[in-house]
Amino acid sequence: MVPTSYYLILSAILFGLGVLAFVFKRNVITIFMSIELMLNAVNLAFVAFSQARHQSDGQVFVLFVIVVAAAEAAVGLGIIILTARNRQSLNVERVDLLKL
Amino acid sequence: MSAFLNTYATIIIDLVKIALLLFIVLTVNAYLTWFERKVVAHMQTRWGPHRVGPHGLLQPLADGAKFLLKEDPTPAGVDKFTYFLAPLMALALALTSIAIIPFGPEPLHIFGHEVSLGITNLNIGILALFAITALSVYGVALAGWSSNSKYPLLGGLRSSAQMVSYELSLTMSVVGVLLMAGSFNLREIISAQAHRPELGIFGWNVWPQILGFFCFFVAAVAETNRVPFDLPEAESELVAGFHTEYASFKFAMFFIAEYTSMITVSCLCAIMFFGGWLSPFPASWTFTHYLPSVILIPFGLWVIWDGIRYETIFGRIVLPGVGTAITAIGAVLIAFPAVNEFIQGPFWLLAKIFTFLFVYVWMRGTLPRFRYDQLMSFGWKLLLPVSIANVVITAFVILMRGVR
Amino acid sequence: MTPNLAIFFVLAALTVLGAISLILQRHPIHSALSLIVVMVALAGLYLSMGAEFVAAVQIIVYGGAIMVLFVFVIMLLNAGVEERTNASKLAGIAGIPLAVALLGFMAVVIARSNESSQAGLQSGVLASTKEISMMLFREFVYPFELTSFLILVAILGAIVLAQREKS
Numbered sequence: 001m002v003p004t005s006y007y008l009i010l011s012a013i014l015f016g017l018g019v020l021a022f023v024f025k026r027n028v029i030t031i032f033m034s035i036e037l038m039l040n041a042v043n044l045a046f047v048a049f050s051q052a053r054h055q056s057d058g059q060v061f062v063l064f065v066i067v068v069a070a071a072e073a074a075v076g077l078g079i080i081i082l083t084a085r086n087r088q089s090l091n092v093e094r095v096d097l098l099k100l
Numbered sequence: 101m102s103a104f105l106n107t108y109a110t111i112i113i114d115l116v117k118i119a120l121l122l123f124i125v126l127t128v129n130a131y132l133t134w135f136e137r138k139v140v141a142h143m144q145t146r147w148g149p150h151r152v153g154p155h156g157l158l159q160p161l162a163d164g165a166k167f168l169l170k171e172d173p174t175p176a177g178v179d180k181f182t183y184f185l186a187p188l189m190a191l192a193l194a195l196t197s198i199a200i201i202p203f204g205p206e207p208l209h210i211f212g213h214e215v216s217l218g219i220t221n222l223n224i225g226i227l228a229l230f231a232i233t234a235l236s237v238y239g240v241a242l243a244g245w246s247s248n249s250k251y252p253l254l255g256g257l258r259s260s261a262q263m264v265s266y267e268l269s270l271t272m273s274v275v276g277v278l279l280m281a282g283s284f285n286l287r288e289i290i291s292a293q294a295h296r297p298e299l300g301i302f303g304w305n306v307w308p309q310i311l312g313f314f315c316f317f318v319a320a321v322a323e324t325n326r327v328p329f330d331l332p333e334a335e336s337e338l339v340a341g342f343h344t345e346y347a348s349f350k351f352a353m354f355f356i357a358e359y360t361s362m363i364t365v366s367c368l369c370a371i372m373f374f375g376g377w378l379s380p381f382p383a384s385w386t387f388t389h390y391l392p393s394v395i396l397i398p399f400g401l402w403v404i405w406d407g408i409r410y411e412t413i414f415g416r417i418v419l420p421g422v423g424t425a426i427t428a429i430g431a432v433l434i435a436f437p438a439v440n441e442f443i444q445g446p447f448w449l450l451a452k453i454f455t456f457l458f459v460y461v462w463m464r465g466t467l468p469r470f471r472y473d474q475l476m477s478f479g480w481k482l483l484l485p486v487s488i489a490n491v492v493i494t495a496f497v498i499l500m501r502g503v504r
Numbered sequence: 505m506t507p508n509l510a511i512f513f514v515l516a517a518l519t520v521l522g523a524i525s526l527i528l529q530r531h532p533i534h535s536a537l538s539l540i541v542v543m544v545a546l547a548g549l550y551l552s553m554g555a556e557f558v559a560a561v562q563i564i565v566y567g568g569a570i571m572v573l574f575v576f577v578i579m580l581l582n583a584g585v586e587e588r589t590n591a592s593k594l595a596g597i598a599g600i601p602l603a604v605a606l607l608g609f610m611a612v613v614i615a616r617s618n619e620s621s622q623a624g625l626q627s628g629v630l631a632s633t634k635e636i637s638m639m640l641f642r643e644f645v646y647p648f649e650l651t652s653f654l655i656l657v658a659i660l661g662a663i664v665l666a667q668r669e670k671s
Contacts, residue, residue, distance in 0.1 A: 002512045007549070008614045010516045014542075016607035017523040023599035024527060029578055030535050036570065037523060037539060040546055043562075051553045056631035059558045060639050066565050067651045071658035073570045077577045078665030084581050182533060224633070227560040231547075234568020238540070241572070245533070245579045257579065264572060284633065 007048035014041035028080050028090050032073075039069050109213055117219055118199070125198050129359045130160035136461045143465040154407065154415030170348035175248065178345070182246035187346065187353035190239030194357040197232045197364045200225050202287050204446040205377055217446065225286040226278065229368065230271050233323060237263045239357065240325075240332075244342035255341030258472055259325060259332030265479040266322035266329075272487035273315035276494035277305050277372045290376035297383035304375040308497075311490045313373045315483055320365040322479065324358060326460060328467040329475055366456035367449075374452050377445035389440060392447045393430040400427030511552050518545035532583045536574050543567045557633045 018041060021034035043062045050058025084090050105112065134149065134156060141148030149156030174183065204217035222228050237260045244256010278284065281292035289305075296303050306313050322329040333341035343354045370376060381388040400423045407419020433440045470478065522542035526535045543566050550559035640648055 001506070002508055002552075005614055005617075006512065006516075007553075009611050010519065010549075012607060012610035012614060013520060014523055016603050016610070017520070017527065019606060020599060020603040021523075021527045023595050023603070025535075027532050027583060029532050029574065029581075029583060030526070033526065033532075033535055033539050033574060036566075037526065037542065040543060040566070044546060044549065047550055047553055047555050047558060050555070050631070056635050056639055059555050059631055059636055060644050062555075062558050063561060063636075063640070064644075064647060064651060066561060067655065070565060070570050071654050073573055074658045075661045075665070077573055078662045081577060081581065082665055090581060090583050179531070179533070182537070185537070222556075224556045224560050227557070227564070231560050231563035231568065234564045234572075235544075237568065237572050238575070241575055241579070242533075245575075253579070257576070260572070260576070264569070267568075 004048050004052040008045055011041045011045040011048065014038075014044065026091050026093060028083070028092050028095070029077075031092060032076055032080065036069060036073070039065060113213060113215055114219065117215070121198060121219060122195065125195065125360060125363065126356070128363060129356050130164065132359050132363070132457065133163065133355075134160050135457070136464065139458070139461045140465040143462075154410055154412065154419050164352075167348045167352040172348050172350070175345050177248040179246045179248070182242050184350075186239050186243035186246060187350040187357070189242070190236060190357040191353040191360075193232050193236045193239065194360040194364070197229055198360065198367075200228055200286070201364070201367045201371070202290075202376075203449060204442075205287075205290075206442055206445065208442075221287060222285065224284045226274060226284045226289075226372075229364070230267075233267060233270070236357075236361070237267075239354075240342050243346065243354070247342075247345035249345055252342050252344045255332045255344070259342055262329065262332065262472075262475060262479070263323055263325070265476060266319045266483070269315055269479060269483040269487045270319040270323060272484065272491060273312045273319060274372065275487075275491045276309045276312040279491075279494050279498055280305065280308070286371055286376075289372055290378065293375045294378050297378075300378075300382040300385075301375075301380035304373065304378070304380075306373040309373060309490070309494070311486060312494075313369070315487045315490065316373070317369060319479075319483060319487075320369070321460070321463070322475070324361045324365060326358075326362065327464045328469045331469055331472050331475065362457065362460055363453070366453045366460070369456050370449060370452035375448075376452075377449040379444065379448050389444055390434065392440070392443060393433045396430030396433070397427050400424065400430060508552070512549070515545050515548045515552065518542075519549070530585045532578045533575065536571060536578060539574075540567055540571050543571065555631065557631075557636055 015038055018034045018038035021037065022031055025031055025034065043065055046058040046062050046065070048058075050056060050062075080090075083095060087094055089095075137159070138148040138156065149159040152159045152162050174180070199219040200222055202216075202218035202221065207214040207216040209215075240263065241256050241260040244252045244254075244259070247253070247256075277289060281289040283289065283292075293304050321327075325333060333343065343351055346354065379388060403423030403426060404420045405423075407416060407423060410416050410419055433443060519542050522538045522545060525538035526542070529535045529538060543562060547559040547562040547567070550556075550562060
């Protein structure tokens with residue numbers, strides 16, 4: 001039997017690593033991927049709690065999180081493609097002014 | 101020693117099953133290539149491979165030796181990790197999907213342990229297969245991109261776009277079957293088609309789900325990148341598509357992955373729409389249980405007769421031997437009724453799989469290929485609405501009649 | 505060390521290694537592949553907890569659709585190896601301690617909480633697909649319809665963003 005706190009600590013570690021990647025990386029796409037990593041860490045916490053309390057609410061909410069992540073990825077990557085076309089670069093430091 | 105075997109019995113049985121199934125699948129793959137070349141050749145009124153062994157039966161061995169011994173160049177400028185990962189991923193995923201398929205209803209009883217035919221019995225069988233199909237897009241996309249060359253990149257992008265588009269119709273067309281069976285488990289899907297055993301062939305899922313069957317078959321052919329949907333790997337269009345820059349063994353890995361996914365799709369069609377291991381005859385016609393022997397014994401005798409007068413000496417030894425083995429198996433089935441009963445389920449399943457593989461090869465020899473824009477518009481504008489309509493109609497009918 | 509605990513540690517190690525590899529890799533495609541490893545390992549964790557439907561949906565949607573989108577975009581935009589600039593070095597120096605602090609804080613909070621530690625792996629399924637779908641269409645029907653609306657909006661947004669300029 002794996003205690004629930006193990007899963008929660010793993011979720012915390014993944015979330016922390018996601019934050020680290022978000023702060024550390026310069027490529028827009030990699031930053032976006034770190035957001036997905038953070039969402040996954042939260043999903044793990046949801047399923048762990050769902051198992052601890054023997055309810056399936058957590059799993060239903062995981063489905064919603066996955067759907068929202070999918071919608072966000074689609075629109076976000078569209079925006080990234082446009083931005084990359086306009087500024088000829090995927091480095092996030094070149095996108096810090098509204099002016100091209 | 102026997103105590104060790106007893107405690108770890110289940111693990112040892114599973115490992116032996118996995119090894120045996122891997123061996124069988126790889127052999128079937130090899131002889132599927134022989135089968136395809138022979139059938140397509142005969143459809144084009146030529147002979148196909150007939151030199152390497154009797155009737156060309158050792159051709160797959162020669163091809164395998166060629167793949168292993170050929171030079172394996174790595175082009176300059178490729179992304180090494182991805183270049184090596186892509187065929188590995190394609191092959192691993194294709195072979196994993198065979199683990200989910202059940203091959204027979206009754207378990208074997210050997211050494212006091214029950215051994216079921218089929219490696220796992222997942223509650224989410226179909227969903228796991230779709231998960232593996234979804235991941236196999238990566239093999240193609242990464243192969244095309246990592247080759248650092250124009251034509252493979254184009255072929256890889258086109259092929260992965262095609263696979264992603266037809267995945268939707270693939271999953272939607274199966275929902276009708278799932279509604280009728282009430283479960284994702286493949287064994288329960290087959291049992292749901294056996295609810296009235298006197299119907300035989302008319303109880304199978306293909307009659308109420310004819311629309312779903314055609315959508316599934318077409319989408320599955322597109323998923324496996326076979327004719328008529330094989331533009332991304334066509335020779336006249338894109339050199340060889342996403343596997344242009346791959347040489348001997350890595351190309352063989354893609355090859356094996358493609359044929360294994362063909363086998364998986366044939367298994368799925370047989371299980372979900374054509375009753376799996378159920379006999380097409382009504383259950384009361386027990387004389388049909390002799391059909392395997394009735395097929396095997398004359399076939400074995402014909403192989404012996406053909407082998408005796410074959411051209412090469414090697415053929416004159418091997419073919420009668422093979423024919424004798426086939427006749428012996430047929431005779432054993434008549435002599436031992438218990439074995440005959442056990443073999444009924446797997447026999448019908450294998451016969452249906454073989455029929456679907458023949459249809460695949462038949463399409464290869466007959467149909468021209470789609471142009472890319474025709475392919476995409478067919479997938480999105482025709483196949484997806486029809487699969488969704490199938491789901492809606494099935495749900496409506498089930499609601500009206502009540503779940504059986 | 506029971507088999508369940510061993511499976512948990514193997515899968516957890518895989519996720520953490522994948523996440524660290526996401527940070528340390530220089531080419532975005534390798535980061536994407538590391539993220540795929542994390543997602544498949546997480547699906548394995550869900551499976552070991554008995555949440556089989558969620559595991560399958562995780563692989564199909566996250567691993568098979570969203571990450572394919574990421575990989576396509578990286579291929580199309582021809583993303584190259586990352587460059588090291590002054591700002592990234594500063595972010596590394598300041599960011600690592602902060603992230604470790606965040607992590608430590610969360611771990612301490614979890615370890616000190618009164619979570620009952622008995623809800624580990626149980627045999628059988630946590631919630632069958634039937635149960636999840638009943639709940640989805642009864643208690644959660646309003647959010648469910650809203651998500652379908654959300655996906656419609658996302659599709660329209662992606663189409664509008666992908667249009668070429670009318671010149």
